[in-house]
Amino acid sequence: MGKSAFSCVFFLWIFCQVHNTVQQSTPSDPFYIASVVEFAPFAIGADKTDINEQLEGIRTVIQDPNAEKSDIVVFPEGALNTDGLTYVPEPKDQTIPCEELDYHYSLSELSCYARSIQAYLVANVHEKVLCSGDYQCPKKGYFVFNTNVVFDRNGMVISKYRKTHLYRNEIYKKFTPREPQIQTFTTDFGVTFGQFICFDILFHWPTQSLVHEGISDFVNPNAWFQELPFLTSLQLFQGWSQANNVSLLSAGLSNPVTGNSGSGIFSRSFGSLAFSITSIPERKIYTAKVPKKNSSYVPKITSKPKSPTQKPNSPFIIKKNVKEILTKRDYNLDLFTTFLLDPIEDNFNKTMCHGDLCCDFSVTQTLKQIKTDIKFINNLYIGYQYRFVIYSGPGTFQRMEKSEIGVCALVACTTRDLSSCGNRSNFPRERIFLKEQLYFTNITIKAEYRKRFHMLVMPMTVNSDLETLPTDSYTFEKDDNIYKMSLRKSKMDILTFGLYGNYFVEKRVKHNIRDGEL
Ligand SMILES: *[C@@H]1O[C@H](CO)[C@@H](O)[C@H](O)[C@H]1NC(C)=O
Ligand SMILES: *[C@@H]1O[C@H](CO)[C@@H](O)[C@H](O)[C@H]1NC(C)=O
Ligand SMILES: *[C@@H]1O[C@H](CO)[C@@H](O)[C@H](O)[C@H]1NC(C)=O
Ligand SMILES: *[C@@H]1O[C@H](CO)[C@@H](O)[C@H](O)[C@H]1NC(C)=O
Ligand SMILES: *[C@@H]1O[C@H](CO)[C@@H](O)[C@H](O)[C@H]1NC(C)=O
Numbered sequence: 001m002g003k004s005a006f007s008c009v010f011f012l013w014i015f016c017q018v019h020n021t022v023q024q025s026t027p028s029d030p031f032y033i034a035s036v037v038e039f040a041p042f043a044i045g046a047d048k049t050d051i052n053e054q055l056e057g058i059r060t061v062i063q064d065p066n067a068e069k070s071d072i073v074v075f076p077e078g079a080l081n082t083d084g085l086t087y088v089p090e091p092k093d094q095t096i097p098c099e100e101l102d103y104h105y106s107l108s109e110l111s112c113y114a115r116s117i118q119a120y121l122v123a124n125v126h127e128k129v130l131c132s133g134d135y136q137c138p139k140k141g142y143f144v145f146n147t148n149v150v151f152d153r154n155g156m157v158i159s160k161y162r163k164t165h166l167y168r169n170e171i172y173k174k175f176t177p178r179e180p181q182i183q184t185f186t187t188d189f190g191v192t193f194g195q196f197i198c199f200d201i202l203f204h205w206p207t208q209s210l211v212h213e214g215i216s217d218f219v220n221p222n223a224w225f226q227e228l229p230f231l232t233s234l235q236l237f238q239g240w241s242q243a244n245n246v247s248l249l250s251a252g253l254s255n256p257v258t259g260n261s262g263s264g265i266f267s268r269s270f271g272s273l274a275f276s277i278t279s280i281p282e283r284k285i286y287t288a289k290v291p292k293k294n295s296s297y298v299p300k301i302t303s304k305p306k307s308p309t310q311k312p313n314s315p316f317i318i319k320k321n322v323k324e325i326l327t328k329r330d331y332n333l334d335l336f337t338t339f340l341l342d343p344i345e346d347n348f349n350k351t352m353c354h355g356d357l358c359c360d361f362s363v364t365q366t367l368k369q370i371k372t373d374i375k376f377i378n379n380l381y382i383g384y385q386y387r388f389v390i391y392s393g394p395g396t397f398q399r400m401e402k403s404e405i406g407v408c409a410l411v412a413c414t415t416r417d418l419s420s421c422g423n424r425s426n427f428p429r430e431r432i433f434l435k436e437q438l439y440f441t442n443i444t445i446k447a448e449y450r451k452r453f454h455m456l457v458m459p460m461t462v463n464s465d466l467e468t469l470p471t472d473s474y475t476f477e478k479d480d481n482i483y484k485m486s487l488r489k490s491k492m493d494i495l496t497f498g499l500y501g502n503y504f505v506e507k508r509v510k511h512n513i514r515d516g517e518l
Contacts, residue, residue, distance in 0.1 A: 024118065024153075025071045027190030030295035034288060035070040036251040036274075037061050038263040039079045040281035049081040055109050057283050058123075062113045066287040071189050072120040073285070074251040076263070077146065077163075077198050077221040080106055085128045088149055089157045098155040107149070115155035120187055122150050122251075124197065124221040127162070146170060148195050148221055150185050159185035161195040165203050167225075168400055171511045180205035184215060191217050191292060198222035201240055202397050204454050204504035211244045216293040218246060223253035223260045226327040227398050228422040229411040229496040230460055233262025234277055238468040239458030239500065241266035242476060247290050254281045259326035262466070267291060271471030273299050279324030301470065325466065329422035332395035336407070338418055339388040341365075350388060356450040357392035357501075359408035364442040366490075384412040384495075387421055392450075394505075404505040408447040409460065409498020424495075425464070440494060444486040447499050454504040457483045462496045469494070 025032040039057065041049050058075065067073050086104030089095035097103045098111035107125065114121035127147035131137035146163035161183035163170075183206075186192045194210035194217070201207055201220065210218070224233035233252060241248040245268050252263040256279045264275030265288040273288035291297040337354045339361075347364045363386075392406040413421035449457060459476040461469035473489045474497070483499050 023069055025189040027188075029189065029292075030297035031289040031291050031299070032071045032187075032189045032191055033069055034249050034265055034290045035066055035073045035285050036249050036263045036265055037073065037075050037079075037283070037285050038252050038254045038261065038276045038278070039076050039283050040254040041078060041081065042255070042281065044281070051081050051084045051106060054080050055106055058110070059113060061283055061285055062117055064285050066285045067119065068117045070117075070119050070287060072122065072187065072193075072219075072249070073117075074122040074219050074221060074249045075124065076223060076251040076253040077124045078223045078253045078260075079123070079221075080125060082126050085126050085144065087129070088125065088127045088147055088160050091158050091160060094156055096154060096156045110149070111151050111155035111157070113155075114151035114153065118153045120150065120152055120185075122148055122195075122219045122221060122249075124148050127160075146197060148183075148197060148219070150195070150219075153188070159183055159195070161197070163197040163200060164206060165199045165401065167199050168511075171513065180209075182206050182210065182213075184210070194218045196220055198224060199397075199400070201236065202401075202403070202502060203506060205506075208244075208454070208456060208504065211246060216246050217290070218248045220248060220250040222250055222262075223255070224262050225259045225398065226262075226325060226466065227330050228327050228424065229333070229409065229462070230330055230407065230500050231398065232277075232327065232462050232466050234264055234272065234275055234466065234468050235460050235462040235496065236458075237262070237264055238266050238271055238471070239460045240456070242269055242271065242471060243456055243458040245269070249290075252276075254278065254283070256281060256325040259328065261325050265290060267299060269471055269476075270299050270301065272468060273301060275467070277325070277466045301472075327424055327466070328398070331399065332391065332405070333389065333411075333421055334418060335393075335395070336389045336391040336418075338390075338421075340416060341386045341388070341410075343383065343385065348388075352388060352390045354390045355392035355406075357390060357406045357408065358448050359388075359390050359499075360444075360446040361388045361408075361410070362442065362444045363388075363410065363440060366439045366441055384414065384425060385416055385420075386410055387413055387418065389421070389498075392501075402505070402507040402509060404503035406447075406449055406455075406457070406501035406503065407499065408445050409496055409500070410443055410445070410494070411498070412464075412495045439490045439492045440487060440497075441490045442487055443494075443497050444484070445498050446482065446484045447501075449481045449483065449501055451481050452503055455501060456504070457499050457501040459485050460496055460498055460500045461494070463491075463493045464495055469497070 084106040086107045097108045110123045127145040129143045148161040150159040152158045164180045183195050194215035196207045226232040237250045247267040253260045262277045265273045274286040350361045395403050397403045414423045475486045477484045
């Protein structure tokens with residue numbers, strides 16, 4: 001009997017070796033394995049999107065070994081084009097579209113992909129909902145929503161979320177705005193995820209309210225538009241995750257010519273565990289072990305891969321060509337109170353106030369091995385110029401929605417004019433060389449915010465590759481309503497370093513659309 005029990009266990013063991021190649025995290029594991037996919041909507045060289053080709057691209061990513069070993073894989077907003085309008089089953093109906101074929105075939109394909117790798121899959125689709133009888137129903141007879149669909153390991157639809165805060169092109173394309181919905185899903189590895197989509201990250205409902213409910217992990221399919229100095233993709237994702245002390249899986253659409261790029265896995269004060277922002281459209285998976293909320297697991301931060309063109313001892317740092325990523329400028333800046341740092345000085349202490357916000361700035365900078373006489377060409381300083389900027393009051397988010405913000409930061413400008421702050425440099429080589437020689441040995445920013453009912457103050461860092469500073473290179477502390485950020489290691493090549501407070505004031509705007517027009 002003992003022997004037969006042994007052979008049975010042995011047989012099971014063999015069975016597992018053969019069949020269970022997929023490792024899945026369990027509730028007792030200290031981490032789970034997550035992947036986000038930076039995904040180009042166009043095939044290389046194509047000028048049109050084609051949903052068959054996009055599905056083929058997704059299928060290729062799904063077959064990557066990193067996808068197979070993941071517990072959850074997140075694809076970006078807009079990875080499938082709008083030909084694929086689909087009904088989406090209600091989670092309560094426990095539908096597996098891989099088997100129930102009452103939906104657009106793209107939804108069935110996605111469901112099958114999830115089941116084939118036995119992973120949770122988060123995809124973003126254009127959802128069709130019949131609406132005759134609803135007074136807001138468009139003439140065509142259905143609403144169109146920008147919707148996340150979550151499939152479980154069996155391909156079953158377990159959750160969906162409709163984007164609340166639409167962006168410009170979606171409003172003009174007559175997507176239906178949503179009342180905020182709270183949508184979470186709980187996984188078999190013991191983590192409950194909150195969901196939001198792209199622009200939603202800047203608003204209290206529903207995004208920030210999920211944090212207040214204690215949700216510690218988020219998925220964010222997005223197609224972010226870059227804006228300097230404060231709202232490029234990675235700086236916002238890292239700042240949001242760090243300020244809220246939560247983990248964020250952000251999968252970004254890769255369409256650099258319109259400004260869309262930036263994917264990453266961010267975890268609390270650990271910062272980015274994996275990330276990408278690139279001017280070359282890509283379809284690539286980024287994978288990391290994400291610590292669970294209560295675990296003491298310390299993630300391994302994979303250091304940034306060195307770009308092959310970068311010679312270690314070259315005086316010229318050859319940048320990735322991030323210029324190809326369209327970045328817009330934040331025109332709120334022109335209302336800010338600012339102070340220009342003279343590049344010849346080496347340290348500055350300054351207290352500045354605007355509205356109800358006061359900040360202490362202190363900066364030490366060093367120009368390495370540069371003779372004074374080559375710092376200027378035709379009286380023009382060669383390199384970025386920096387300003388302290390401070391503001392508290394009304395503004396806009398990317399001229400899309402009204403905002404109220406409180407900002408204290410050091411920002412890079414291409415000339416002495418405030419109007420050049422938020423512009424990226426087109427410096428010739430010698431200017432780039434010089435820029436690289438300006439080190440900040442210390443930046444400390446301390447801000448006292450007035451207490452507000454809703455407020456999120458985020459640490460914002462970005463360099464000229466549009467990447468964030470690693471979180472171990474700066475400190476971010478909050479003591480009641482006093483926030484402090486300080487550089488811990490000398491850094492050059494900073495575009496933004498500072499605090500960005502969102503006061504979460506939502507005011508309706510008409511977006512050039514009048515009642516009854518849709
Ligand atoms: C952040 O969250 C972790 C648990 O997820 C907790 O241990 C830590 O104390 C939190 N940090 C702050 C500053 O609240
Ligand atoms: C984390 O710990 C808190 C307090 O001990 C507990 O209430 C919560 O359920 C735990 N969360 C998870 C995800 O284990
Ligand atoms: C700024 O403060 C630091 C430390 O308090 C001091 O060493 C430095 O001299 C001050 N710089 C100026 C320009 O006042
Ligand atoms: C900012 O950049 C734009 C686009 O490169 C350029 O046209 C404009 O002149 C720049 N503004 C300043 C003040 O440098
Ligand atoms: C930077 O300055 C702050 C405030 O003066 C100080 O607390 C901190 O230790 C300094 N950091 C470094 C790396 O010198």
